[in-house]
Amino acid sequence: MSSLERHYSAKDIEMRILTGLRMAGLDPEQRLTPAQLAPLDHFHTGGLRASEELLALLQIAPDARVLDIGAGLAGAARLIADSVGCQVDCVELSADYCCGAALLNRLTGLEDRIRIHEGCARELPFEDATFDVVWMQNVGMNIADKGALYRDIARVLKRGGKYGFQEMAAGPVACSHFPLPWASEEKDSCLVSAQEMRALLLKQGFVEELLEDTSDAVLASPAASSTPAPAGQLGLSVFVDNLALKAANARRSLEEGQVRLLRGIFRKR
Numbered sequence: 183m184s185s186l187e188r189h190y191s192a193k194d195i196e197m198r199i200l201t202g203l204r205m206a207g208l209d210p211e212q213r214l215t216p217a218q219l220a221p222l223d224h225f226h227t228g229g230l231r232a233s234e235e236l237l238a239l240l241q242i243a244p245d246a247r248v249l250d251i252g253a254g255l256a257g258a259a260r261l262i263a264d265s266v267g268c269q270v271d272c273v274e275l276s277a278d279y280c281c282g283a284a285l286l287n288r289l290t291g292l293e294d295r296i297r298i299h300e301g302c303a304r305e306l307p308f309e310d311a312t313f314d315v316v317w318m319q320n321v322g323m324n325i326a327d328k329g330a331l332y333r334d335i336a337r338v339l340k341r342g343g344k345y346g347f348q349e350m351a352a353g354p355v356a357c358s359h360f361p362l363p364w365a366s367e368e369k370d371s372c373l374v375s376a377q378e379m380r381a382l383l384l385k386q387g388f389v390e391e392l393l394e395d396t397s398d399a400v401l402a403s404p405a406a407s408s409t410p411a412p413a414g415q416l417g418l419s420v421f422v423d424n425l426a427l428k429a430a431n432a433r434r435s436l437e438e439g440q441v442r443l444l445r446g447i448f449r450k451r
């Protein structure tokens with residue numbers, strides 16, 4: 183899911199989302215809650231539950247400034263803004279997702295607290311020391327130069343600020359089941375091991391507060407992967423092509439140790 187595989191006009195994006203909402207019995211003319219949208223807009227292993235767990239671990243203050251990198255449809259940003267009350271900036275590479283995120287912000291009445299920036303994680307369009315928290319879920323798998331990524335995250339964080347993430351990491355065995363949700367073929371998958379990730383973060387001056395492998399917990403949970411929703415229910419297939427195969431391959435890769443799911447919190451010194 184590095185980006186949408188097809189590109190739509192802004193109008194098509196809105197139509198896809200509005201149709202998906204109506205088919206799931208939601209009325210876009212009424213104010214929607216972030217929780218109602220969760221099956222559609224948390225594009226990562228573990229879905230809403232994984233976001234809620236990361237949020238609880240990060241303990242974000244209401245006056246904090248938060249940056250969500252690779253925000254997708256900004257489901258996590260709405261969860262954070264709604265439950266904490268803080269301001270969230272989102273950086274997202276895909277213009278299509280930016281458009282969808284802006285629509286969902288309006289439908290939930292959260293557009294005043296969330297700003298969507300179309301841009302790249304590698305060139306964050308912010309001044310140094312702007313944010314208290316940088317949040318990133320299931321994005322780094324598409325970014326080869328993780329050293330440069332972590333350098334820029336450290337740059338935009340304030341001293342003492344936290345980088346909280348969920349990320350797929352390389353397991354002891356190479357990936358062999360493609361397409362995966364983040365990579366149609368091997369060349370698109372940029373995984374490093376947990377040890378390499380830690381070393382790269384420490385090199386940029388971060389202090390480790392948490393780095394845990396949540397693969398087994400997520401495999402044991404019924405919402406383990408981004409499985410397609412049953413007909414008539416809201417789900418990621420509003421946007422993602424070939425979701426059933428990608429989700430099955432992700433699960434198999436986790437089960438066979440080809441990938442590991444990591445959660446981490448690193449503090450800027």
Ligand SMILES: C[S@@+](CC[C@H](N)C(=O)[O-])C[C@H]1O[C@@H](n2cnc3c(N)ncnc32)[C@H](O)[C@@H]1O
Nearest residue numbers: 183184185224225226252253254275302303319
């Ligand atoms: C699996 S989705 C996760 C979306 C969101 N973080 C979530 O968990 O719901 C990966 C997202 O990262 C975005 N992305 C990939 N590479 C990026 C980059 N270099 N800069 C910004 N966004 C990027 C993709 O467009 C996509 O929206």
